Amino acid sequence: MRQAGKYSGFMMCGGISGRTGPHSLPLARIKKIMKKSGEDVKMISGEAPIVFSKACELFIEELTRRSWATTLQGKRRILHKDDVASAVMATDIFDFLVSMVSETASPSEDGTLPEEEETAGSS
Amino acid sequence: MEDDNHGNNRLNGPNGGSPENPCLNNNTPASSCNSNINIHHNHNHNNNHNHHHHSNKEQDRFLPIANVGRIMKKMIPGNGKISKDAKETVQECVSEFISFVTGEASDKCQREKRKTINGEDIIWAITTLGFEDYVHPLKVYLQKYRELEDEKLNVPKQQRLEQRLQQQKQQQHVVQQEQEQQSIPNSYSVYSSTSLMSQPTSFITHHHDPAFSLHFSPGSIQKQLQPQDQIDSVAHW
Numbered sequence: 001m002r003q004a005g006k007y008s009g010f011m012m013c014g015g016i017s018g019r020t021g022p023h024s025l026p027l028a029r030i031k032k033i034m035k036k037s038g039e040d041v042k043m044i045s046g047e048a049p050i051v052f053s054k055a056c057e058l059f060i061e062e063l064t065r066r067s068w069a070t071t072l073q074g075k076r077r078i079l080h081k082d083d084v085a086s087a088v089m090a091t092d093i094f095d096f097l098v099s100m101v102s103e104t105a106s107p108s109e110d111g112t113l114p115e116e117e118e119t120a121g122s123s
Numbered sequence: 124m125e126d127d128n129h130g131n132n133r134l135n136g137p138n139g140g141s142p143e144n145p146c147l148n149n150n151t152p153a154s155s156c157n158s159n160i161n162i163h164h165n166h167n168h169n170n171n172h173n174h175h176h177h178s179n180k181e182q183d184r185f186l187p188i189a190n191v192g193r194i195m196k197k198m199i200p201g202n203g204k205i206s207k208d209a210k211e212t213v214q215e216c217v218s219e220f221i222s223f224v225t226g227e228a229s230d231k232c233q234r235e236k237r238k239t240i241n242g243e244d245i246i247w248a249i250t251t252l253g254f255e256d257y258v259h260p261l262k263v264y265l266q267k268y269r270e271l272e273d274e275k276l277n278v279p280k281q282q283r284l285e286q287r288l289q290q291q292k293q294q295q296h297v298v299q300q301e302q303e304q305q306s307i308p309n310s311y312s313v314y315s316s317t318s319l320m321s322q323p324t325s326f327i328t329h330h331h332d333p334a335f336s337l338h339f340s341p342g343s344i345q346k347q348l349q350p351q352d353q354i355d356s357v358a359h360w
Binding site for chain 2: 024025026029030032033034036037038040041042043044045047048050051052054055056057058059060061063064065067068071077078079080081083084085088092093094096097100101
């Protein structure tokens with residue numbers, strides 16, 4: 001694009017695509033997920049999904065960074081689900097995710113079940 | 124009850140059931156078929172439909188895996204790779220994160236007898252749940268967003284349009300000038316080419332109205348404009 005208008009710095013940082021607009025995560029979808037979180041969630045301001053779009057980005061970044069550390073520890077270059085599980089176990093603020101990552105029977109399309117041989121984490 | 128009738132007697136979703144659909148399975152309980160998405164819920168694995176069903180359901184509950192994957196990729200070196208199951212797991216974790224934070228924010232609103240969850244509530248909940256590190260970048264982000272929205276509210280739309288048209292006109296002006304100079308017959312050379320063209324140029328520009336083609340596709344502008352309308356009102360989407 002030719003013109004670096006006042007929008008370019010802020011709006012571009014999330015990545016622009018026609019569908020999601022200036023925020024890198026789709027706001028309508030975020031709103032849907034928010035509504036599903038509880039019966040009491042009825043009215044959501046316009047700003048809330050916007051805040052979430054950035055918060056989720058930060059969350060994904062942190063989770064990935066920590067997971068990748070486990071990948072490196074195993075001298076691998078491919079980040080796997082169990083690396084994510086390790087990161088969750090090792091991080092206090094990710095406690096709310098523990099039950100989710102410890103489910104072994106997650107249906108994936110190729111039908112393979114992930115094996116959990118090592119439990120990384122305190123016992 | 125017509126057991127050998129595949130199509131008619133159980134699908135009550137808006138799609139009904141097309142009798143030709145090979146995916147219909149009599150063994151599937153009717154309760155799971157009240158949404159048209161589940162038409163493809165077959166156990167046969169004989170075609171791509173179970174894949175389709177899987178991703179349809181995910182579409183509602185999760186953020187798109189492409190977006191999630193893109194953000195993840197930024198955090199690893201160029202030669203690193205991310206397995207699909209890792210992306211899916213992170214997808215699920217993000218939705219859980221949204222639910223978790225929204226729940227806290229919603230509780231707070233209830234305690235304070237407010238009906239609308241706003242951006243500050245989300246930030247508060249994020250802090251309370253231990254993600255204080257996010258607060259500063261979030262506030263910066265929100266601030267920038269508010270400034271842009273503010274500009275939209277305070278600078279009337281027509282004026283903004285004209286500002287952009289001005290910028291475009293300057294670009295087109297140069298191009299038009301070069302084009303017109305070749306086609307102007309000799310009799311017109313008395314007039315300066317600039318004055319001759321300034322009017323046609325602006326005339327063309329106004330009708331051309333490419334105003335929104337500058338930075339984003341119109342679809343994204345629409346999305347931008349929507350929050351503006353919502354911000355003032357008590358704001359439910």
